[in-house]
Amino acid sequence: MAVAGGTSEPGAGQAGAAWLHVVRAMERAAREKSLAERHERLAAETGREIHTTMARTHRGVEERHRAAARLQEAYARRLTDWLAHRGARPLFMAGVAEACGTRSAALTLVGPDLRQLSIAASDQFSRTAQDLEYVLGVGPATDATRGRRPVSASGPAVDELWPGYGAGLAALGMGSVVAVPLSTAAGCIGALTVFDPQPGLAESGVLTGVADALADGVLLGPDAEPGLYGGTDLRVVVHQAAGMLSEQLHCPVDDATAIIRAHAFATGESPEAVAGQIVSGDLKLN
Incomplete structure (x- = not known):
């Protein structure tokens, strides 16, 4: 794994930062794995439930670090390729959409009062959909954030849940949507929304895993990139x-x-x- 560097090109600096975040996230994952294995051995030796619980906790944190590393690596590879061939500059959220198994995904960040602070989108479709939700004041990200729970709808149910939103989504060529909250120990900082997801995504846990990786390993934490390398709009x-x-x-x-x-x-x-x-x-x- 090579780390870009040695140039004043802003894109190269961002690629280097992303690769560094990959390395650090994998190091944290390795530490969590070691701790999990230790507690798994102790659980087997002693039969104490506390070690089973601790092992499960460390395994969960390990996976969040690995998921964050995968998101950073996807962006680093796209940006490195862009530096060589140019064209349309890659967006961090494009890798998030890919990790979720869909072409369109959007991130909404909110303040303590749940008022929208910024958004990031993988493409123009998801950006337009998020603007529509912001204008209407109702939609999946709003409900996921306020209720701190996943929400999903497809077909006519979209407009039944959020009047006006479903029609707008259909006009964009989208028929279904899933949103999950970005939850932290301190509260909810926003929501991740995907459009026209693969069947079963809402129940698979994949989307929640990506949201947890974003909240704990990308937007917050020691290697935080809250601006997603310039991909967020602060409104x-x-x-x-x-x-x-x-x-x-x-x-x-x-x-x-x-x-x-x-x-x-x-x-x-x-x-x-x-x-x-x-x-x-x-x-x-x-």
Whole structure:
């Protein structure tokens, strides 16, 4: 396994960082494996349940580190190949979608109040779907985050659960969706959503495993990459526009955000496009 380096090319630096994260994640996995094996031996020798429990815990942590390493390696390989051949720059979320067995996946990160802070998507389809959910204020990621539980729907059930969302999803050529929360010991930091997943994915545990690896090994932790190597959109302009609109209309920021979302839905524009017009003074809302 070679680590890229020796160049000032930003992409090469990111590839090198990703390879380094792979090495460190595998080292942590090896330590957890050693601890698990020790407790497995003790469980066999003593028959004590505590060692069985500890072994199971260490095995779970080991797998999360290995899953994080696989995600980092997938991105590092894509980026290394891109440096050699150029073309469209790879996105970290493309590897996440691949790990989930689907072509489209999106990540939503929220704050302590569960208000959306940023998103990342594997492609334009998933980005548009997440913008639709943000505009409507309802959808799978929202429910997975608030309920801290997996949610899934397909066909007509999508629109029954989230009015307007199912029709929008169908217009994008998608018919089913699954979302799982990104849970940590401190709470929920967001959700991972996949579109048109393979049958049985929701029940397989694969999606939850990828979400755990993202939460514990990529977004948080000693080698955290919360920006996913520049692949996240912080929706800064939306928050800025909501603040300005709140002052202009003398209303709460949440109400101002809802107005921006409603206008985006009515015009078919993205929330960022509407917010940009408000910030520039080209659009007045009341």
